[in-house]
Amino acid sequence: MISPEQKIIIVGAGVFGLSTALWLARDGYQDITIFDRCAVDKNQYDPSNGCDGASADINKIFRATYGRKPHYQKLAMEARNMWLAWNEAIRKSKPDELPPCLAPGDKLLDICGVHHLADGPELLPRYASDLESMERTAKDFRKQQFRKASSTTCSDL
Numbered sequence: 688m689i690s691p692e693q694k695i696i697i698v699g700a701g702v703f704g705l706s707t708a709l710w711l712a713r714d715g716y717q718d719i720t721i722f723d724r725c726a727v728d729k730n731q732y733d734p735s736n737g738c739d740g741a742s743a744d745i746n747k748i749f750r751a752t753y754g755r756k757p758h759y760q761k762l763a764m765e766a767r768n769m770w771l772a773w774n775e776a777i778r779k780s781k782p783d784e785l786p787p788c789l790a791p792g793d794k795l796l797d798i799c800g801v802h803h804l805a806d807g808p809e810l811l812p813r814y815a816s817d818l819e820s821m822e823r824t825a826k827d828f829r830k831q832q833f834r835k836a837s838s839t840t841c842s843d844l
């Protein structure tokens with residue numbers, strides 16, 4: 688039986704390694720060490736400074752619609768709240784409380800929206816499925832989706 692005092696090592700400090708460590712820590716595990724072949728503490732996950740993990744990038748797209756995979760959508764919505772809480776925590780921090788790569792004005796998640804384009808007036812089946820699923824499972828988010836081609840209402844499917 689694993690107890691919270693036992694040593695845990697995680698190999699790989701990408702988003703999966705870090706989130707594993709975070710959730711173990713939140714569950715009470717106290718002695719977790721993450722190893723990585725890259726000096727991520729020094730390069731601060733900067734791809735222009737030698738960090739080549741998939742998680743290291745200058746931006747990432749946050750996808751919240753997953754059609755017929757509602758468990759992914761649920762996960763995305765839960766994650767969205769956490770990212771926004773981290774934005775708020777960063778905003779309230781003093782500069783010297785943050786890692787060198789972050790300043791209080793930085794956002795980890797920017798809700799800037801997304802614009803999908805298609806070849807013709809019909810929605811791609813994937814987008815139609817996403818909206819239909821959202822209508823059933825996340826009505827408030829569905830109201831934030833707009834179809835520009837509709838002449839009657841831009842929020843209509």
Ligand SMILES: Cc1cc2nc3c(=O)[nH]c(=O)nc-3n(C[C@H](O)[C@H](O)[C@H](O)COP(=O)(O)OP(=O)(O)OC[C@H]3O[C@@H](n4cnc5c(N)ncnc54)[C@H](O)[C@@H]3O)c2cc1C
Pocket residue numbers: 698699700701702703704722723724725739740741742743746747748749750
């Ligand atoms: C070009 C690209 C664009 C993407 N865009 C998006 C996007 O917009 N939105 C999105 O959600 N997802 C995106 N993804 C997917 C997402 O980036 C990955 O699913 C996620 O980052 C994988 O995280 P990871 O922790 O598994 O792997 P990684 O981030 O690759 O982390 C693995 C870590 O393990 C370390 N490592 C490897 N081997 C060893 C070893 N032997 N010893 C010690 N350390 C080791 C590496 O240095 C690395 O830091 C994109 C992926 C790519 C490649």
